[in-house]
Amino acid sequence: MFTITNKEKLADKVYLFEVNAPRIAKKAEPGQFVIVRQAENSERIPLTIADFDRKNNSITLVVLETGYSTSQMAKLTTGNSFLDIAGPLGHPSEIPSGETVLMVAGGLGIAPVFPIARKLKNAGNKVISIIGARNKDLLFWQDRMGKVSDELLVATDDGSLGHKGFVTDLVVDKIKNKNIDRVFAIGPGVMMNAVARVVPEEIELTVSLNALMVDGTGMCGGCRVSVGGETKFTCVDGPEFNGHKVDFEEFLMRHKIYKNEEEHICKLGKDLS
Amino acid sequence: MSKKTPEIMHKQNTSARSKNFKEVALGYTEEQAINEANRCLKCKKPLCVEGCPVRVQIPEFIKLIEDRKYVEAAYKIKETNSLPAVCGRVCPQEDQCEKTCILSKKGDPIRIGYLERFAADELEKSGEKTEEIVPSKQGKVAVIGSGPAGLTCAVDLAKLGYPVKILEAFHDTGGVLRYGIPEFRLPKHIVKNEVEYIKKLGIEIELNCVVGATVSIEDLRNEGYRAFFIGVGAGTPRFMNIPGENLNGVYSANEFLTRVNLMKAYDFPNSATPIKRGNHVAVVGGGNVAMDSARSALRLGAEKVDIIYRRSRVEMPARIEEIENAEEEGIEFHLLTNPKRIIGNKDNWVTGIECYRMELGEPDDSGRRRPVVVHGSEFIIDLDTVIIAIGNDANPLLTNRIEGLELNKWGNIVADENGKTSVPGMYAGGDIVTGAATVIEAMGAGRNSANTIAKYLDGLSE
Ligand SMILES: Cc1cc2nc3c(=O)[nH]c(=O)nc-3n(C[C@H](O)[C@H](O)[C@H](O)COP(=O)(O)OP(=O)(O)OC[C@H]3O[C@@H](n4cnc5c(N)ncnc54)[C@H](O)[C@@H]3O)c2cc1C
Ligand code: FES
Numbered sequence: 216m217f218t219i220t221n222k223e224k225l226a227d228k229v230y231l232f233e234v235n236a237p238r239i240a241k242k243a244e245p246g247q248f249v250i251v252r253q254a255e256n257s258e259r260i261p262l263t264i265a266d267f268d269r270k271n272n273s274i275t276l277v278v279l280e281t282g283y284s285t286s287q288m289a290k291l292t293t294g295n296s297f298l299d300i301a302g303p304l305g306h307p308s309e310i311p312s313g314e315t316v317l318m319v320a321g322g323l324g325i326a327p328v329f330p331i332a333r334k335l336k337n338a339g340n341k342v343i344s345i346i347g348a349r350n351k352d353l354l355f356w357q358d359r360m361g362k363v364s365d366e367l368l369v370a371t372d373d374g375s376l377g378h379k380g381f382v383t384d385l386v387v388d389k390i391k392n393k394n395i396d397r398v399f400a401i402g403p404g405v406m407m408n409a410v411a412r413v414v415p416e417e418i419e420l421t422v423s424l425n426a427l428m429v430d431g432t433g434m435c436g437g438c439r440v441s442v443g444g445e446t447k448f449t450c451v452d453g454p455e456f457n458g459h460k461v462d463f464e465e466f467l468m469r470h471k472i473y474k475n476e477e478e479h480i481c482k483l484g485k486d487l488s
Numbered sequence: 489m490s491k492k493t494p495e496i497m498h499k500q501n502t503s504a505r506s507k508n509f510k511e512v513a514l515g516y517t518e519e520q521a522i523n524e525a526n527r528c529l530k531c532k533k534p535l536c537v538e539g540c541p542v543r544v545q546i547p548e549f550i551k552l553i554e555d556r557k558y559v560e561a562a563y564k565i566k567e568t569n570s571l572p573a574v575c576g577r578v579c580p581q582e583d584q585c586e587k588t589c590i591l592s593k594k595g596d597p598i599r600i601g602y603l604e605r606f607a608a609d610e611l612e613k614s615g616e617k618t619e620e621i622v623p624s625k626q627g628k629v630a631v632i633g634s635g636p637a638g639l640t641c642a643v644d645l646a647k648l649g650y651p652v653k654i655l656e657a658f659h660d661t662g663g664v665l666r667y668g669i670p671e672f673r674l675p676k677h678i679v680k681n682e683v684e685y686i687k688k689l690g691i692e693i694e695l696n697c698v699v700g701a702t703v704s705i706e707d708l709r710n711e712g713y714r715a716f717f718i719g720v721g722a723g724t725p726r727f728m729n730i731p732g733e734n735l736n737g738v739y740s741a742n743e744f745l746t747r748v749n750l751m752k753a754y755d756f757p758n759s760a761t762p763i764k765r766g767n768h769v770a771v772v773g774g775g776n777v778a779m780d781s782a783r784s785a786l787r788l789g790a791e792k793v794d795i796i797y798r799r800s801r802v803e804m805p806a807r808i809e810e811i812e813n814a815e816e817e818g819i820e821f822h823l824l825t826n827p828k829r830i831i832g833n834k835d836n837w838v839t840g841i842e843c844y845r846m847e848l849g850e851p852d853d854s855g856r857r858r859p860v861v862v863h864g865s866e867f868i869i870d871l872d873t874v875i876i877a878i879g880n881d882a883n884p885l886l887t888n889r890i891e892g893l894e895l896n897k898w899g900n901i902v903a904d905e906n907g908k909t910s911v912p913g914m915y916a917g918g919d920i921v922t923g924a925a926t927v928i929e930a931m932g933a934g935r936n937s938a939n940t941i942a943k944y945l946d947g948l949s950e
Binding site: 239242252258283300301304429430432433436437446447448468472473477482 | 493513657658659695696698701703723724725729733734736737739740742743746747751756757758759760761762764803835836883884886950
């Protein structure tokens with residue numbers, strides 16, 4: 216049992232959970248994830264580690280209510296618990312030093328981007344961050360992102376905050392005007408794909424893939440993706456990959472494998488037992 | 489006068505069983521068990537025992553059944569085999585004890601497996617007595633992985649008086665017994681009972697602990713563990729490296745079976761884990777894993793299930809009983825057939841598989857005749873689901889993070905028959921050492937390692 220010590224609503228349909236998980240808190244590094252099973256009949260789903268506090272034995276998870284499992288999680292409150300959490304899984308982010316790094320976060324992607332940006336900043340990099348969402352109610356952690364960035368830019372599709380338009384507009388602009396050594400892009404698949412299209416091959420691009428998973432330890436292969444023509448397992452070979460090489464078309468379609476089942480179980484709307 | 493022919497195992501009829509996940513083989517009645525036990529010649533030099541990897545005292549337990557001492561019979565088996573209810577169901581007896589049984593010369597060996605299962609089920613009904621064991625010896629042992637190898641090693645060490653803890657990556661115990669072998673062949677209440685028994689012995693189990701990620705061996709040493717047993721199984725699925733393997737609707741057997749068994753996807757939406765219920769499913773492979781996948785797909789509602797296997801029927805590694813069960817249930821076998829590519833539509837969904845016909849050529853390293861492609865023989869099977877069951881490789885997640893641990897070229901841990909590895913105090917057994925093998929061999933390795941670990945620890949405290 217992993218007890219929730221704090222729950223906050225960060226934005227529309229976005230919730231933060233601080234969870235007591237001593238072993239994971241001790242080991243977690245930016246870029247890694249955990250597999251969570253909420254209750255006896257729940258799925259195992261991957262969630263990125265948005266933060267960790269080694270002293271307080273806690274990790275922070277940020278959940279966007281998108282489907283059945285995440286909407287069940289959204290109902291949990293401080294004092295409740297998750298039945299199972301396994302991790303930290305996947306490779307930690309590769310952290311350079313002395314570079315100018317552009318961080319691009321779309322929607323929920325802000326959560327995983329934050330600890331990476333913080334570590335980059337602490338390692339002596341210049342960090343420029345671009346965060347975006349459909350509208351300002353879906354944005355969160357501008358303050359936290361501001362603290363770990365030399366420059367923070369905001370984009371919303373409807374213009375309710377910052378630049379009106381996509382994060383990619385700002386990416387193109389920054390790449391043109393600054394000497395960017397490296398880009399991290401984390402968010403919905405469509406957004407990462409769009410960023411991959413505008414970042415030139417010469418600039419290193421890292422994306423973090425939220426593939427469908429079961430075990431998260433390399434034993435099922437359900438999380439496979441094509442990277443540079445080779446099949447990789449997202450959970451153990453990633454979750455971060457060279458964004459120039461990921462076959463996003465396949466990745467996006469594999470994401471829809473259980474679309475019908477998801478609609479069905481959501482419609483039933485039953486609670487987990 | 490005892491009967492000449494073996495007692496047959498009653499099964500659920502084929503039309504009913506191919507729609508449910510309940511156990512297929514119904515078990516012997518008391519009368520059948522006694523009749524079968526009567527057939528045993530109780531040889532002075534029992535050849536059956538030599539065929540058993542853990543040397544179960546077969547004539548002795550069969551005699552106890554004959555005397556209607558069923559629970560005693562089960563305890564007799566348990567002296568050397570801690571999981572008789574499992575082994576009675578899934579051991580390949582036809583290649584082991586029943587093969588060497590003197591009566592097998594005439595084609596009718598004693599059905600030792602069925603008798604083993606009978607005794608174990610009687611013990612379950614009567615309720616097994618257990619008492620907590622208070623460790624009397626020095627030296628904490630960490631057993632990594634809770635498959636048959638790990639469970640056996642832990643129980644034996646506890647019985648020898650050592651404090652033991654099992655660390656398991658998944659949220660539940662049992663390894664392949666839990667997530668691989670389906671309910672209709674090995675009901676999960678049996679695995680549950682075994683684990684309850686282990687807990688009652690006082691063995692601690694930590695779930696959700698991926699050793700190598702959640703904790704390192706170094707961390708465990710700092711927590712006071714003096715010896716380690718690695719029983720992490722044959723962890724990572726092989727694919728064929730042909731076009732189309734990443735199409736939607738293509739599964740590894742590991743993923744398919746884990747969704748069905750561990751995550752109970754057959755009970756969706758009561759269980760939240762989904763699975764694609766294909767109408768026409770093909771399973772590539774010829775082992776137990778392939779049979780289990782095919783028969784599970786059928787039970788999920790498929791109209792047609794095919795097995796695609798590149799050699800001929802005699803080379804199929806699956807147990808004969810399971811091949812026969814699959815055939816009875818209407819699964820079609822495409823033998824001497826091998827996939828060339830998997831075909832999909834524009835939405836990335838699988839629609840067919842193109843295969844070659846094969847013929848058998850010269851024998852290969854395994855002594856089996858090597859299948860070779862018949863050129864120009866390609867044909868297409870239309871389908872909506874493909875399950876790939878062509879074996880596993882060693883999962884490097886833990887083994888690559890242990891300094892000095894010798895691995896062979898396939899990534900399996902190099903260990904001798906007593907489980908000893910290249911790292912002092914570290915022992916290993918089961919599929920991670922041998923590659924995919926059997927439950928009984930994994931148990932045997934767990935037992936041997938427990939004995940060596942005991943000697944090692946006693947040496948430390950001298
Ligand atoms: C579908 C299927 C059908 C089979 N049918 C038969 C049959 O009929 N008869 C037969 O004899 N054999 C059969 N086998 C083979 C048999 O199940 C295996 O040989 C046996 O289970 C191996 O036991 P093990 O203890 O070595 O590993 P496993 O049973 O694989 O257990 C390993 C355990 O270690 C855990 N683990 C892995 N990595 C870590 C880590 N880093 N940290 C902590 N824990 C970890 C795993 O989660 C797992 O629980 C079958 C196998 C499959 C897959
Ligand atoms: S989630 Fe199973 S291998 Fe990656």
